Amino acid sequence: MVGIDFGTLSGRAVVVRASDGTHLGEAVHAYSNGVVETTLPGAVTALAPDTALQVPDDYRDVLRRAVPEALATAGVPAHSVVGIGVDFTACTVLPTTADGTPLAELPDLAARPHAYPKLWKHHAAQPQADQITTLARERGEPWLARYGGKISAEWQFAKALQVLQEDPEVYDRAERWIEAADWIVWQLCGHETRNISTAGYKGIHQDGAYPDRDFLAALHPRFADFARDKLEHPISQLGERAGGLTARAAAWTGLPEGIAVAVGNIDAHATAAAAQTVEPGRMLAVMGTSTCHLVNSESLAEVPGMCGAVRDGIIPGLWGYEAGQSGVGDIFAWFTRTGVPGDYAQEAAAQGLSAHELLAARAADQPVGGHGLVALDWHSGNRSVLVDHGLSGVIAGLTLATRPEEIYRALVEATAFGTRTIVETCERNGVPVHDITVAGGLVASPFVMGIYADVLRRPLHATDSDQGPALGAAIHAAVAAGAHPTIQKAAVAMGRVRRDAFTPDPGRADAYDALYAVYTELHDHFGRGASDALHRLRRIRNATLEGNR
Ligand SMILES: Nc1ncnc2c1ncn2[C@@H]1O[C@H](COP(=O)(O)OP(=O)(O)O)[C@@H](O)[C@H]1O
Numbered sequence: 001m002v003g004i005d006f007g008t009l010s011g012r013a014v015v016v017r018a019s020d021g022t023h024l025g026e027a028v029h030a031y032s033n034g035v036v037e038t039t040l041p042g043a044v045t046a047l048a049p050d051t052a053l054q055v056p057d058d059y060r061d062v063l064r065r066a067v068p069e070a071l072a073t074a075g076v077p078a079h080s081v082v083g084i085g086v087d088f089t090a091c092t093v094l095p096t097t098a099d100g101t102p103l104a105e106l107p108d109l110a111a112r113p114h115a116y117p118k119l120w121k122h123h124a125a126q127p128q129a130d131q132i133t134t135l136a137r138e139r140g141e142p143w144l145a146r147y148g149g150k151i152s153a154e155w156q157f158a159k160a161l162q163v164l165q166e167d168p169e170v171y172d173r174a175e176r177w178i179e180a181a182d183w184i185v186w187q188l189c190g191h192e193t194r195n196i197s198t199a200g201y202k203g204i205h206q207d208g209a210y211p212d213r214d215f216l217a218a219l220h221p222r223f224a225d226f227a228r229d230k231l232e233h234p235i236s237q238l239g240e241r242a243g244g245l246t247a248r249a250a251a252w253t254g255l256p257e258g259i260a261v262a263v264g265n266i267d268a269h270a271t272a273a274a275a276q277t278v279e280p281g282r283m284l285a286v287m288g289t290s291t292c293h294l295v296n297s298e299s300l301a302e303v304p305g306m307c308g309a310v311r312d313g314i315i316p317g318l319w320g321y322e323a324g325q326s327g328v329g330d331i332f333a334w335f336t337r338t339g340v341p342g343d344y345a346q347e348a349a350a351q352g353l354s355a356h357e358l359l360a361a362r363a364a365d366q367p368v369g370g371h372g373l374v375a376l377d378w379h380s381g382n383r384s385v386l387v388d389h390g391l392s393g394v395i396a397g398l399t400l401a402t403r404p405e406e407i408y409r410a411l412v413e414a415t416a417f418g419t420r421t422i423v424e425t426c427e428r429n430g431v432p433v434h435d436i437t438v439a440g441g442l443v444a445s446p447f448v449m450g451i452y453a454d455v456l457r458r459p460l461h462a463t464d465s466d467q468g469p470a471l472g473a474a475i476h477a478a479v480a481a482g483a484h485p486t487i488q489k490a491a492v493a494m495g496r497v498r499r500d501a502f503t504p505d506p507g508r509a510d511a512y513d514a515l516y517a518v519y520t521e522l523h524d525h526f527g528r529g530a531s532d533a534l535h536r537l538r539r540i541r542n543a544t545l546e547g548n549r
């Protein structure tokens with residue numbers, strides 16, 4: 001099986017054995033244009049603040065490069081591959097023509113930012129998200145509670161409404177508005193499909209329908225037919241066969257024409273299969289640039305700030321809940337870029353360490369609370385439980401004695417407190433969390449994972465694969481190809497987990513409770529209305545930058 005994980009900066013392909021998930025080969029291809037945040041490729045005009053775009057052909061390059069390379073490293077003949085599955089960041093969404101051509105690839109639209117895919121962390125649609133939430137509340141829309149009472153700026157409707165309001169011509173030319181997860185499947189099998197997961201979590205598709213025409217018309221008269229014209233399509237279940245690999249995609253990838261292409265999926269959701277967190281109450285935290293928290297339940301509950309409760313959204317037959325933190329590894333990376341003095345950088349180079357590793361080594365032995373700091377992990381906004389991308393990061397307790405590694409540690413702790421807030425909110429509102437499994441790039445850091453185990457006061461299981469999402473995509477491919485009857489059965493056969501990989505220390509866990517109380521106080525003060533300071537700062541920044549463009 002081949003699984004491909006389309007991440008924020010790169011795409012990774014793995015080749016695995018369908019019987020037991022044995023990893024045979026892999027390859028990574030970094031997107032040439034990465035995340036487009038400042039100017040469009042080859043242009044000089046500054047993009048608006050909080051813009052995050054991508055270039056569609058970078059995704060195809062992963063098919064052309066990473067897949068053949070993974071096959072070569074696996075050393076297996078191409079004809080032995082019987083299925084291919086993909087997962088993608090989400091909501092990463094793009095406008096296309098009726099045949100799936102991205103508008104960004106039409107010569108007359110190539111210079112228009114709104115013609116490009118909007119990456120999940122494009123947060124410039126916060127005003128539109130607020131408009132959607134406010135109207136949904138006023139009208140008592142039944143679907144709003146499934147999203148914890150707020151619609152995120154990251155999702156399909158907010159991003160599309162932004163296009164309509166800011167570049168109506170691009171909006172009109174978009175015959176389809178499609179998740180990249182479904183678009184890449186279209187590239188592979190030659191026809192459009194829509195997976196239930198992105199439709200449900202990112203596209204407000206509940207109980208078989210999108211928000212109705214009256215609601216959309218009240219947002220903007222020209223938005224009335226958005227769902228009917230640009231989204232509507234039969235919804236496919238996870239693990240289904242989307243189609244057969246086309247001759248064109250076979251030529252790109254080196255794989256046999258006609259093999260099963262699985263329905264697309266969200267990266268974190270595919271990982272649930274690799275992590276074997278497919279039964280109710282088993283939470284998965286996929287920790288990388290951002291963190292996604294997923295848990296299944298047999299029943300529907302309304303959880304404040306949940307990114308979504310979707311029937312069949314993670315595993316067919318169960319209610320899947322998703323929460324998340326928009327910035328985690330991204331926040332640590334920001335600090336390594338901006339907060340590391342020259343002598344630290346020299347020491348890291350001399351010891352052959354990354355900045356992360358040096359800061360972690362220096363901070364690791366500090367007693368909990370010894371830095372006197374608590375931070376709020378909102379450098380990329382808050383996806384759960386406040387659902388507000390107008391919020392920003394905070395560090396409290398700085399003194400003239402504060403050292404860089406202490407700030408770094410406080411930032412890691414802040415993200416762990418953010419996860420604890422999500423877990424407690426689930427449990428308080430009828431979604432039990434029996435155990436937690438971690439996956440993603442951050443699992444490789446014992447420093448980060450130790451803090452999480454202490455803050456969460458639980459042992460953490462970990463996926464035993466460096467390529468959890470891609471393995472999950474391959475598991476979905478195995479089901480689509482008929483090698484296993486269900487995702488659950490395929491997960492048991494092909495998934496990889498280390499139980500109790502990280503365990504809490506009771507003394508440190510107790511000490512963290514005191515810091516967590518401060519975190520919660522600051523969280524509620526800045527995030528729940530007592531102080532509007534962070535929103536005002538954002539407005540001042542945006543007005544200033546807008547004036548200078
Ligand atoms: N040793 C480390 N300690 C903490 N964070 C790290 C470390 N190494 C990488 N990171 C962060 O992990 C993130 C990458 O996670 P990964 O799961 O590989 O990617 P993605 O989420 O894009 O799929 C980056 O934000 C990076 O800054």
Ligand SMILES: O=C(CO)[C@@H](O)[C@@H](O)COP(=O)(O)O
Nearest residue numbers: 008089090120288289290292
């Ligand atoms: O939001 C989701 C899934 O719902 C993720 O795709 C998004 O956070 C990006 O994930 P990564 O941090 O790039 O792994």
